[in-house]
Amino acid sequence: MPGFEEVNYYFRKAARVMDLSARVEKMLVTPFREVKVDVSITLDNGELGTFIGYRVQHDKSRGPMKGGLRYHPTVDMDEALGLASLMTWKTAVVNLPYGGAKGGIAVDPSTLSAREVERLTRRFVQQIHDIIGPHTDIPAPDVNTNAQVMAWIMDEYSKLHGFSPAVVTGKPVDLFGSRGREEATGRGVVAALEEYLKDAGAGEIRGKTFAVQGFGNVGSWAARFLHERGARVVAVGDARGAIRNPEGLDIPRLGEHVQKTKSVVGFPGSDAITNEELLVSNVDVLVPAALGGVITEANAKEIRARVVLEAANAPTTPRADEILGERGVAVLPDIFVNAGGVTVSYFEWVQNIQQFRWEEEQIGAELQRHMREAYATLARVVRERKVSFRTAAFIVAIGRVGRATVLRGV
Numbered sequence: 212m213p214g215f216e217e218v219n220y221y222f223r224k225a226a227r228v229m230d231l232s233a234r235v236e237k238m239l240v241t242p243f244r245e246v247k248v249d250v251s252i253t254l255d256n257g258e259l260g261t262f263i264g265y266r267v268q269h270d271k272s273r274g275p276m277k278g279g280l281r282y283h284p285t286v287d288m289d290e291a292l293g294l295a296s297l298m299t300w301k302t303a304v305v306n307l308p309y310g311g312a313k314g315g316i317a318v319d320p321s322t323l324s325a326r327e328v329e330r331l332t333r334r335f336v337q338q339i340h341d342i343i344g345p346h347t348d349i350p351a352p353d354v355n356t357n358a359q360v361m362a363w364i365m366d367e368y369s370k371l372h373g374f375s376p377a378v379v380t381g382k383p384v385d386l387f388g389s390r391g392r393e394e395a396t397g398r399g400v401v402a403a404l405e406e407y408l409k410d411a412g413a414g415e416i417r418g419k420t421f422a423v424q425g426f427g428n429v430g431s432w433a434a435r436f437l438h439e440r441g442a443r444v445v446a447v448g449d450a451r452g453a454i455r456n457p458e459g460l461d462i463p464r465l466g467e468h469v470q471k472t473k474s475v476v477g478f479p480g481s482d483a484i485t486n487e488e489l490l491v492s493n494v495d496v497l498v499p500a501a502l503g504g505v506i507t508e509a510n511a512k513e514i515r516a517r518v519v520l521e522a523a524n525a526p527t528t529p530r531a532d533e534i535l536g537e538r539g540v541a542v543l544p545d546i547f548v549n550a551g552g553v554t555v556s557y558f559e560w561v562q563n564i565q566q567f568r569w570e571e572e573q574i575g576a577e578l579q580r581h582m583r584e585a586y587a588t589l590a591r592v593v594r595e596r597k598v599s600f601r602t603a604a605f606i607v608a609i610g611r612v613g614r615a616t617v618l619r620g621v
């Protein structure tokens with residue numbers, strides 16, 4: 212899994228272009244707070260289950276810290292540090308008034324019952340409630356967490372601090388969640404690509420071929436929006452395997468298949484392939500939308516897509532990023548591409564604080580505006596500084612976070 216060092220590699224690359232002083236660099240990289248807690252619960256069979264929970268708060272110079280909670284066996288402090296710092300840079304790229312945080316529990320939730328996941332979530336909140344809050348740190352869904360988990364967090368936190376819907380985002384719409392949050396990241400991913408294609412004069416989505424790794428929240432919505440725009444999604448993968456149909460997969464029907472069987476594997480009319488084969492498919496655009504660290508030195512030379520659209524967080528290792536750059540593959544970076552999720556999370560938080568509900572059209576229009584403006588800023592830096600999109604994104608983010616830090620005073 213990519214960790215803190217990988218993110219800092221990209222940070223330093225941008226810092227060098229900016230001529231950032233070593234002292235400022237050190238201050239911006241250093242996390243504000245790292246927390247590791249015991250999350251023990253009684254399992255359904257009466258035995259004790261002990262898990263470790265993490266929350267890293269990376270930077271708060273631009274506002275309350277914001278970032279997802281992940282329930283996955285690979286969760287550890289290094290991963291949380293890397294992902295929390297990515298959130299600092301991501302919220303700055305789309306210019307939201309937030310800092311960055313991330314966390315989760317090292318657990319495979321598929322081995323737990325729904326009641327056990329609920330107990331685990333409530334216990335975790337009891338352990339970290341004094342460091343999160345609507346104006347401090349606002350968690351959101353990530354891998355293997357969803358609107359129901361957010362509802363439990365809100366409920367448990369509210370028991371301790373009074374009614375606090377704004378303590379988490381990604382809640383169910385019936386419990387002060389925002390319309391449009393669930394599909395927001397996927398929608399933003401597609402908006403990011405549209406802006407790039409327009410700017411690069413590379414045609415439109417219609418008729419282009421795609422491979423999408425991951426068919427959870429981000430991958431399934433991204434695939435659906437691509438399909439609606441006339442794309443041919445020819446390969447899709449998940450944790451159990453991958454499938455291919457060169458004619459293009461019927462994404463709405465694949466969605467129904469996954470609802471029933473919990474995997475894309477076995478979808479009628481498709482061939483089984485491996486996730487490794489998916490990554491090197493002969494497509495126009497590769498969309499990693501699952502876990503990090505999947506595009507590596509080992510496969511970067513084989514990737515045939517001309518565009519890598521980073522819907523997942525940190526899917527490309529630094530060495531792979533260099534190789535793709537040398538080969539002229541356009542890598543649109545995670546801290547821009549998947550920022551639609553945190554952007555609509557921000558709209559949810561604003562609505563909770565205003566105690567007012569926005570219409571879906573307003574949310575969609577504001578999301579498009581944020582992605583469009585972020586792209587325009589990145590594209591300008593790419594041209595002016597002759598750097599990659601990733602370095603441009605870090606330059607924009609470091610500039611914003613750095614200026615806020617200096618203005619507030621150390």
Ligand code: NAD
Nearest residue numbers: 353354355396425426427428429449450501523524549552
């Ligand atoms: P999810 O749990 O809904 O889905 C994850 C998907 O990845 C599933 O289809 C799963 O089967 C698949 N997967 C897991 N392990 C895999 C493996 N080894 N090989 C292939 N596929 C595998 O999670 P999500 O919310 O869709 O998040 C996906 C990625 O997007 C993560 O990197 C996350 O950090 C990032 N992200 C999510 C959001 C959001 O709003 N949910 C926002 C920004 C970034």
